[in-house]
Amino acid sequence: MRNFKQLAWPYIVWCAIMLLLPMLLIFAYSVMEQGNEIVHFQLTFDNYIRFFTDPDFLLILWRSLAIAIKTTIICLILGYPIAYFIANRSDKVRNILVLCITLPMWINMLVRTYAWIGLLSSDGIISYILGIFGFGDQELLYTETAVLIGMVYNFLPFMILQINTALCKMDKSLLEASADLGANKVQTFLRVVFPLSLSGVVSGITLVFLPAVSSFFIPKLLGGGQFFLIGNVIENQFITVGEWNFGSAISMIMAAVMMLLMMLVRKVDAKSGKED
Amino acid sequence: MKKERNIFGKILMVLTIVFFYMPIIFMVVFSFNESKSLTHFTGFSLRWYEAMLKNHGMMESLYVTIIIALLATIVSTFVGTITAIGLSKSKKVIRNLVTQINDFPMMNPEIVTAIGLMLLFITFKIERGFVTLLLAHIAFCIPYVMLSVMPKIRSLDPNLADAAMDLGATPWQALSKVIVPQIMPGIVSGALIAFTMSFDDFIISYFSTGGGVKNLSIMVYTMSKRVNPSINAISTLVVVLITIVLVLVNVVPMIQKRTPEKTSKNPWKKCVVGVLVVVLAFFGFTRFGSSIQNKPYEGQTLHIYNWGEYTGEEVLGMFEEMTGAKVVMDNFDSNEQMYIKVANGESYDILVPSDYMIQRLIQEDMLQKLDKSKIQSGLDQLNPDVLGLPYDPNNDYSVPYFWGTVGIVYDKTKVSLEDLKKDGFGIFLDEKYRGDIYLYDSERDSFMMALKDLGYSMNTSNEQELQAAYDWLVQSVQTMEPEIVTDEIIDNMAQGRKALGLVYSGDAAYIMSENENMGYYMPESGTNLWSDAMVIPKNAKNVDLAHEFINFMCTYEAAMDNSSYVGYTSPNLEVMDELSSEGGDYDGINAYVPRTGYEKDEVFEYNEVSRKIISDLWSRVKVVASNAE
Numbered sequence: 001m002r003n004f005k006q007l008a009w010p011y012i013v014w015c016a017i018m019l020l021l022p023m024l025l026i027f028a029y030s031v032m033e034q035g036n037e038i039v040h041f042q043l044t045f046d047n048y049i050r051f052f053t054d055p056d057f058l059l060i061l062w063r064s065l066a067i068a069i070k071t072t073i074i075c076l077i078l079g080y081p082i083a084y085f086i087a088n089r090s091d092k093v094r095n096i097l098v099l100c101i102t103l104p105m106w107i108n109m110l111v112r113t114y115a116w117i118g119l120l121s122s123d124g125i126i127s128y129i130l131g132i133f134g135f136g137d138q139e140l141l142y143t144e145t146a147v148l149i150g151m152v153y154n155f156l157p158f159m160i161l162q163i164n165t166a167l168c169k170m171d172k173s174l175l176e177a178s179a180d181l182g183a184n185k186v187q188t189f190l191r192v193v194f195p196l197s198l199s200g201v202v203s204g205i206t207l208v209f210l211p212a213v214s215s216f217f218i219p220k221l222l223g224g225g226q227f228f229l230i231g232n233v234i235e236n237q238f239i240t241v242g243e244w245n246f247g248s249a250i251s252m253i254m255a256a257v258m259m260l261l262m263m264l265v266r267k268v269d270a271k272s273g274k275e276d
Numbered sequence: 277m278k279k280e281r282n283i284f285g286k287i288l289m290v291l292t293i294v295f296f297y298m299p300i301i302f303m304v305v306f307s308f309n310e311s312k313s314l315t316h317f318t319g320f321s322l323r324w325y326e327a328m329l330k331n332h333g334m335m336e337s338l339y340v341t342i343i344i345a346l347l348a349t350i351v352s353t354f355v356g357t358i359t360a361i362g363l364s365k366s367k368k369v370i371r372n373l374v375t376q377i378n379d380f381p382m383m384n385p386e387i388v389t390a391i392g393l394m395l396l397f398i399t400f401k402i403e404r405g406f407v408t409l410l411l412a413h414i415a416f417c418i419p420y421v422m423l424s425v426m427p428k429i430r431s432l433d434p435n436l437a438d439a440a441m442d443l444g445a446t447p448w449q450a451l452s453k454v455i456v457p458q459i460m461p462g463i464v465s466g467a468l469i470a471f472t473m474s475f476d477d478f479i480i481s482y483f484s485t486g487g488g489v490k491n492l493s494i495m496v497y498t499m500s501k502r503v504n505p506s507i508n509a510i511s512t513l514v515v516v517l518i519t520i521v522l523v524l525v526n527v528v529p530m531i532q533k534r535t536p537e538k539t540s541k542n543p544w545k546k547c548v549v550g551v552l553v554v555v556l557a558f559f560g561f562t563r564f565g566s567s568i569q570n571k572p573y574e575g576q577t578l579h580i581y582n583w584g585e586y587t588g589e590e591v592l593g594m595f596e597e598m599t600g601a602k603v604v605m606d607n608f609d610s611n612e613q614m615y616i617k618v619a620n621g622e623s624y625d626i627l628v629p630s631d632y633m634i635q636r637l638i639q640e641d642m643l644q645k646l647d648k649s650k651i652q653s654g655l656d657q658l659n660p661d662v663l664g665l666p667y668d669p670n671n672d673y674s675v676p677y678f679w680g681t682v683g684i685v686y687d688k689t690k691v692s693l694e695d696l697k698k699d700g701f702g703i704f705l706d707e708k709y710r711g712d713i714y715l716y717d718s719e720r721d722s723f724m725m726a727l728k729d730l731g732y733s734m735n736t737s738n739e740q741e742l743q744a745a746y747d748w749l750v751q752s753v754q755t756m757e758p759e760i761v762t763d764e765i766i767d768n769m770a771q772g773r774k775a776l777g778l779v780y781s782g783d784a785a786y787i788m789s790e791n792e793n794m795g796y797y798m799p800e801s802g803t804n805l806w807s808d809a810m811v812i813p814k815n816a817k818n819v820d821l822a823h824e825f826i827n828f829m830c831t832y833e834a835a836m837d838n839s840s841y842v843g844y845t846s847p848n849l850e851v852m853d854e855l856s857s858e859g860g861d862y863d864g865i866n867a868y869v870p871r872t873g874y875e876k877d878e879v880f881e882y883n884e885v886s887r888k889i890i891s892d893l894w895s896r897v898k899v900v901a902s903n904a905e
């Protein structure tokens with residue numbers, strides 16, 4: 001059986017080059033002086049100081065987090081009941097519904113987001129429908145609402161699928177036990193079903209929140225050029241401004257913030273798991 | 277009670293499905309639209325499919341997407357499975373370490389992974405293109421495969437392989453005959469995840485590709501600024517392909533289950549083969565349409581890096597037809613973006629930068645001198661007004677492509693000419709038009725507008741003047757609620773969505789030809805008289821073909837198609853005269869013929885100090901604008 005152990009080695013080397021080294025490079029660039037040559041290495045924290053002393057950049061970071069949190073909450077509020085509904089269907093119906101939700105994810109994200117431009121524009125279908133209900137003449141495209149719609153659209157399926165998986169794994173006899181012990185439906189849901197689905201909720205939150213913070217094409221396509229989120233700032237530094245050192249520093253800051261938040265979420269998850 | 281909740285659930289479910297499918301149905305429907313509109317269906321037509329098939333950049337991107345996805349899936353599934361098996365027998369420390377590192381692409385924001393890979397390729401001077409794109413895709417797919425294979429391995433009896441080998445199987449047999457079949461479901465779902473991830477990827481691809489290799493996402497991203505229903509057409513094609521694949525994957529096993537005969541040995545193999553056949557048949561159909569003839573540059577490729585929406589419909593096809601070469605075009609939307617890519621070693625045969633950028637490229641020794649004997653016939657046809665400009669006095673390095681001015685496009689029904697005459701560029705500070713303006717996302721021209729309005733030279737490197745211009749711009753973005761756009765301005769102004777916008781004259785000419793309510797005004801404070809020209813960088817690979825292209829673009833036929841389609845002023849004198857005279861496409865449109873000889877107009881000059889300041893300040897203006905929402 002010793003033979004099989006060696007199978008892992010090529011990947012360990014690959015891992016070091018393709019996954020670890022890039023992160024080290026970003027870090028190296030972020031603590032270097034202006035310029036892109038590794039050879040003239042000169043340690044500096046100016047790039048970090050520059051970010052943290054500039055209220056405008058901090059505000060952008062905050063706005064990115066805020067819009068990601070909004071997206072996550074909307075996804076959770078919409079996603080949970082949908083997942084619950086799907087989980088309580090018969091096997092056959094459930095499979096079809098899950099397929100229905102997965103299918104759009106197979107079609108390119110950019111392409112689906114691009115379609116929203118036409119739907120949201122001022123003489124588009126959405127405005128027309130809103131007009132029927134008396135909310136006429138709403139400019140939707142290139143607003144925060146448009147970005148929010150785009151994000152919920154792209155990330156809601158992740159939330160639904162994760163929660164659905166958790167709900168399906170649940171042992172159904174627990175519900176009967178709960179009912180036998182005299183709990184009503186609401187109590188059963190709050191004290192049995194929801195805590196047991198929490199692992200799905202947490203991984204759903206991760207899968208929605210993470211891409212929502214760093215997304216840069218959704219704000220660019222649906223928010224217009226003046227709608228900058230932290231992802232756009234990074235893209236801009238690398239593609240147009242050319243200050244890679246500063247861009248790397250922002251990337252590191254974003255990665256660190258995300259990691260902290262994720263650890264927090266996992267901790268909450270672990271804690272609530274224990275309490276029950 | 278129970279029924280009621282069911283109804284609520286059902287309504288929610290239906291609404292969700294509608295929400296998920298509305299954009300897709302919208303795309304499919306509007307891909308058959310007769311007109312260019314994305315909001316009004318005027319009649320059935322296949323013209324966008326025709327445009328899509330003609331646009332080989334589009335078909336190429338679809339091909340790249342599918343090939344990359346297939347290769348990345350095959351490699352990452354194989355490596356991921358093997359590694360997962362290997363790891364299950366390794367020491368715990370190693371296993372944990374690898375799992376931790378594997379978490380990087382999943383736990384990090386995608387853009388961070390993408391930038392890391394880009395820095396990796398650039399630091400080690402690996403030319404970005406198809407190979408780097410594939411490597412990047414494999415890199416982020418493997419962790420997902422392992423994630424789905426690992427649990428299956430864990431649930432296996434660890435002695436299974438030993439038992440097989442005790443019974444005389446070789447390690448390879450133990451692996452392929454015993455272990456792999458046991459964990460097949462995990463492998464298959466891993467492969468499916470890998471395929472979806474790769475097929476769908478944008479951010480990582482965007483940063484790790486180069487040399488004109490684009491996947492579908494990148495293509496849509498770069499084309500999305502203008503209304504272009506062929507995007508809907510190609511999306512519909514993707515929807516159809518995906519549906520066929522999914523039906524095959526889901527239905528075939530079902531049918532085979534129903535007929536449990538000898539055939540059901542391995543349904544997956546059949547599915548994969550079926551999918552491959554569909555895909556290959558599709559590409560065989562589209563790719564081998566052209567016949568082989570003897571032409572001077574047969575089999576060669578010309579790489580062009582040009583502005584987006586900056587070439588006529590037919591002109592590249594005409595060049596390919598004439599030379600037999602293939603043209604690959606990449607687009608940028610600012611000079612700075614172009615510079616960064618080229619300065620980092622990306623190789624193109626032709627670039628089309630603006631005046632000051634050409635000056636910079638010459639100063640930094642990045643361009644090669646043109647062989648004038650090869651392009652003389654083309655040069656002779658050009659307008660003397662655009663030759664010998666200060667950035668390249670003898671045209672040793674550059675040949676003009678388009679030229680024009682920067683000005684204000686305005687809706688004559690909403691904005692009075694008096695206001696424009698009184699305010700000049702200052703109209704972008706006039707709160708009467710708050711929420712009704714577009715600014716242009718160009719650091720140079722935004723500062724030009726502010727500097728000119730303040731009465732300074734647009735080539736100033738005086739820090740106080742630049743700071744004053746910055747304050748001017750900040751005031752505008754904070755009080756005027758502008759939208760800062762690039763090419764989006766063209767279609768939006770043509771549809772009269774806003775009253776005012778800062779534009780290049782050529783875009784104004786197009787807008788005015790589409791909408792007669794629009795006018796173009798050049799402030800009396802002076803403006804930027806610019807020109808974009810073709811240059812050959814030092815690291816060009818096909819210099820002869822590049823000269824051929826430059827010469828070709830100066831000819832009447834090429835210049836005519838280019839200018840009449842795009843709306844920018846042609847440097848070919850005959851074409852400019854014909855298009856602006858009676859009966860021409862741009863007859864009576866003042867934006868088409870640039871203002872020459874006006875003393876307050878200037879041409880941009882390159883200055884490293886002011887460039888840095890402007891670049892930094894402009895990114896600050898955008899940050900402020902974003903926070904002002």
